[in-house]
Amino acid sequence: LEGIPTPGATVNIVDAATGKAVATVTSDADNSALIELHPRAAQVFYAESTAPGQRYRSRPFQAAPDRGVQIPVMVMPRMLATFDLRAQAEGEFLAFRVHYSLSNNSWFPYSAGPSGLVLPLPSGAQGAVVADVDADHVTVTPTGFRLARPLEPGATTFVAGYSLLAAKGKVRLAQDLPLGAYTSRLAIVKEPGMAVELLPKLVATVTTTGKLTYFVVEDIMLPPNRALDLTITMPVYPRAEMLVRSACRAMALDRTHALIGKPLADFTAPQLDGTRLTLSSLRGKPMLVNFTATFDNLAHTERPTLAKLAATLPELAIVLVASDADPKKVRDAVGPKPPYRVVLDVPTAANLGPITTAWGVSLIPESFLIDRKGIVRAYVVNSRDWGTPDSLGCVQALLR
Structure with a gap:
């Protein structure tokens, strides 16, 4: 009853036509009971019990004269x-x-x-x-x-x-x-x-x-x-991280990554124009670091939304880290004048470059949001549409 085993529950067997009890039985320790009845032809019964102060009835049933009937009785709220x-x-x-x-x-x-x-x-x-x-x-x-x-x-x-x-x-x-x-x-x-x-x-x-x-x-x-x-x-986080967490609720961020709340893992890598970029040189600006590759179909759909984000928030430094060995393939993928920085991370194993694996990325695309002090505040798994209001609100939290 109400989720509690109740050996000793009293159950009446009632004649449905007259509403009168024809037998009363109390269940034993294993919640079972045997009742001997001598039903008339086509006689209909129901089981009834009262507990606590409320009446419960089973569905109607009939007993076969030569075989009887076995019925499970569960006394529970309606x-x-x-x-x-x-x-x-x-x-x-x-x-x-x-x-x-x-x-x-x-x-x-x-x-x-x-x-x-x-x-x-x-x-x-x-x-x-x-x-x-x-x-x-x-x-x-x-x-x-x-x-x-x-x-x-x-x-x-x-x-x-x-x-x-x-x-x-x-x-x-x-x-x-x-x-x-x-x-x-x-x-x-x-x-x-x-x-x-x-x-x-x-x-x-x-x-x-x-x-x-x-x-x-x-x-x-x-x-x-x-x-x-x-x-x-609740765990207590720095206010900057709390702001990002609150603003990014709708994006269902993965907060299990080891870099969250820690300084960015710095790297220096070649850009498409042949110059080299050191990530820490961008400290002082909010950053979005996106790990991508030309062989990944999801990345193809995400890149145009990153371009839209770059146009909407020009103060945001967007860096694409491409696990590719061929600069031409990357140029073809991002266009001649991409509105974000692109660095090459030449793969050494499993199609991913050493920078990508050092950041704990095993599947692409994945992104990290980094505040002006160079602290990783959010980890975004899988491809996203960076032009949606939810995405913009999440990134704008870094600009405060």
Whole structure:
């Protein structure tokens, strides 16, 4: 009941025609019971139980006179809510993505009232959204996610998101759960200096998947009208990095790279005009260092957007590091007068040059955003459109 095994539950077997109990049984330690009935022809029954102070009924069933019937009886709330909540620090915010599953365990639609069912947002939540594919049946209100239509029998699912702002380095997730929580899950991307304070009886384990490490809480079970309440201590970063993290939230940056927060790894390399460029000579300007190659198709689509970015933000120093041995191929790719600097990083192994591998780049294209002091502030994986408002906002954070 409400996620807790209940040996000893009392169940009545009721004649559906008269509404009277024809047998009463109490389950034993293994949650099973044997009932002897002598049904009339075509007699219909249902199982019924009351706990705690609420009546529950099964679907109707019939017993075959010569064989009886075996029925599983699960005593549970009519509505069960399950969530899979994932969170990741994004600047001064903790960004949440949640997958809701609402199970109507009855055989007829569930209506929460004229205004529909509202799943409350956590206190202080900002920027709440629902996935485009779910927008036809779920809307965002100032107080929560609203499902206006009655819920059909079975599961109704949707995906949503919101953010919580850290106050003095802490984020409190306080979320009312009118339907409770059944076998739910919480996973928070773990960063250095992060800690999680949980409700009693909830235990967080640390799990690594790929490049990311998570605080994970499995099998969250809470009865209806309880709240999920926990506090996350956020890592403290320099203000310059926090500004970039906040501005770049929409770009879903990879923050696991070892160079983030550290001085750029300096290099000197030949440019297409034969002169040599030392990267540290650009210190004092914000920089975007893009690792590319002529053999990579994604890089072909990214380069025009880098040219657009260079025209929009002329104070930004853009440097392309091309893992190519043939300068002619690179000139053909970038054009005769590219609006950014291009250096050659002649490959020595695995098609990538030594500068590229020294920066920890194994796949291209990848980019690094560097502030005026030469500190790496962001690592951008894969090809991006640098002309979008999200990309411009991210880069402009370096100019402040």
